[in-house]
Amino acid sequence: xxxxxxxxxxxxxxxxxxxxxxxxxxxxxxxxxxxxxxxxxxxxxxxxxxxxxxxxxxxxxxxxxxxxxxxxxxxxxxxxxxxxxxxxxxxxxxxxxxxxxxxxxxxxxxxxxxxxxxxxxxxxxxxxxxxxxxxxxxxxxxxxxxxxxxxxxxxxxxxxxxxxxxxxxxxxxxxxxxxxxxxxxxxxxxxxxxxxxxxxxxxxxxxxxxxxxxxxxxxxxxxxxxxxxxxxxxxxxxxxxxxxxxxxxxxxxxxxxxxxxxxxx
Amino acid sequence: xxxxxxxxxxxxxxxxxxxxxxxxxxxxxxxxxxxxxxxxxxxxxxxxxxxxxxxxxxxxxxxxxxxxxxxxxxxxxxxxxxxxxxxxxxxxxxxxxxxxxxxxxxxxxxxxxxxxxxxxxxxxxxxxxxxxxxxxxxxxxxxxxxxxxxxxxxxxxxxxxxxxxxxxxxxxxx
Numbered sequence: 001x002x003x004x005x006x007x008x009x010x011x012x013x014x015x016x017x018x019x020x021x022x023x024x025x026x027x028x029x030x031x032x033x034x035x036x037x038x039x040x041x042x043x044x045x046x047x048x049x050x051x052x053x054x055x056x057x058x059x060x061x062x063x064x065x066x067x068x069x070x071x072x073x074x075x076x077x078x079x080x081x082x083x084x085x086x087x088x089x090x091x092x093x094x095x096x097x098x099x100x101x102x103x104x105x106x107x108x109x110x111x112x113x114x115x116x117x118x119x120x121x122x123x124x125x126x127x128x129x130x131x132x133x134x135x136x137x138x139x140x141x142x143x144x145x146x147x148x149x150x151x152x153x154x155x156x157x158x159x160x161x162x163x164x165x166x167x168x169x170x171x172x173x174x175x176x177x178x179x180x181x182x183x184x185x186x187x188x189x190x191x192x193x194x195x196x197x198x199x200x201x202x203x204x205x206x207x208x209x210x211x212x213x214x215x216x217x218x219x220x221x222x223x224x225x226x227x228x229x230x231x232x233x234x235x236x237x238x239x240x241x242x243x244x245x246x247x248x249x250x251x252x253x254x255x256x257x258x259x260x261x262x263x264x265x
Numbered sequence: 266x267x268x269x270x271x272x273x274x275x276x277x278x279x280x281x282x283x284x285x286x287x288x289x290x291x292x293x294x295x296x297x298x299x300x301x302x303x304x305x306x307x308x309x310x311x312x313x314x315x316x317x318x319x320x321x322x323x324x325x326x327x328x329x330x331x332x333x334x335x336x337x338x339x340x341x342x343x344x345x346x347x348x349x350x351x352x353x354x355x356x357x358x359x360x361x362x363x364x365x366x367x368x369x370x371x372x373x374x375x376x377x378x379x380x381x382x383x384x385x386x387x388x389x390x391x392x393x394x395x396x397x398x399x400x401x402x403x404x405x406x407x408x409x410x411x412x413x414x415x416x417x418x419x420x421x422x423x424x425x426x427x428x429x430x431x432x433x434x435x436x437x438x439x
Contacts, residue, residue, distance in 0.1 A: 007291075007295055009287075009291050010288070010291035010292055010294070010295050013287050013288040013291055013381065014288060014292075016381075016384075016385050016388070017288055017409070017413075019388065020384075020388040020402070020405070020406050020409065021406055023388065023391070023392045023402055024391070024399075024402040024403040024405070024406040025403075
């Protein structure tokens with residue numbers, strides 16, 4: 001009792017408390033883990049992939065597998081809401097000159113998809129040309145695809161049996177420069193996009209996009225002959241206002257994704 | 266592991282509500298025994314310590330009722346409470362709300378030393394496990410600090426309220 005009646009207990013309690021604080025503030029030295037290597041791992045091969053004349057059966061010539069390729073677009077609805085998306089049903093990889101911008105009365109590809117070359121290890125030699133038929137925009141909504149989309153994009157409805165590559169219905173891509181992306185396996189591409197839109201004449205805008213190479217692989221199904229495939233994916237953005245598109249249903253910026261698959265069958 | 270963790274959490278509750286009391290009690294007791302003007306203030310605060318201790322007990326009971334909610338069956342209470350003997354000891358702090366017991370403030374010190382002992386054991390455990398989990402001791406000390414702050418702030422608040430009540434009473438009487 002005498003112990004408690006004096007300051008001894010206070011000192012004892014204080015010592016225990018102070019010890020707790022000192023112990024809790026004492027840290028043992030911990031060696032931090034080494035920082036991660038910020039250098040990206042980039043591996044590139046030296047594949048050279050060319051279409052030549054796209055002769056069927058020649059495995060050295062690569063053909064665009066249009067059936068399994070796509071050109072997709074997306075933009076936010078009214079520039080503020082979720083995405084509006086769609087695809088272009090008709091497209092190709094051909095350098096469509098002014099002289100070739102006419103109607104083709106065929107159901108398949110009107111021009112050979114051979115205006116491209118891909119050099120995995122030497123992008124200065126890589127090039128490509130492409131086009132889409134604007135009136136083949138497909139959102140899955142018939143009312144939009146044959147209605148407001150046609151008038152909004154300044155073209156005319158699809159005429160069955162006709163591939164419309166006329167000036168009001170074609171948007172063309174031409175690569176100007178392809179170089180390595182220093183941060184990934186991809187390539188940075190400068191492309192010229194030529195489209196009339198709602199303007200009086202076509203204009204050309206220079207755009208920077210990203211090209212991804214999906215490496216060549218050999219496949220075989222069942223007893224059929226084996227063949228090889230590879231893919232190229234081009235992504236870029238365009239400002240539709242540059243081409244006179246004034247619709248408020250879509251945002252200024254349109255995202256485009258071109259997924260091109262090739263085979264050597 | 267789940268049960269161990271629950272037991273640890275309930276140990277922290279005891280520390281949070283009661284472990285800070287002995288140190289504050291002894292310090293205030295020491296300060297109020299000094300011969301200066303401040304000692305008068307400290308002695309007034311010191312008088313309210315047992316009541317504060319009882320309030321802490323009431324708050325503890327409230328927390329346990331909340332923890333057990335909505336199943337207040339005996340079976341659930343037994344299953345939930347990990348340290349029943351200490352919990353009963355903690356609940357008994359409300360007895361210091363009775364003036365007869367509160368006047369014997371020394372009893373409250375003896376009563377609360379049990380919780381301080383738990384805190385001391387926790388420090389020892391925390392320090393021995395420092396190499397694997399240093400945050401445990403750090404956490405315990407944070408809880409203990411909160412307890413100390415409670416026993417500093419609460420009696421001062423009660424004292425201030427009592428002065429205001431007395432002052433108001435005087436105003437009406439005159």
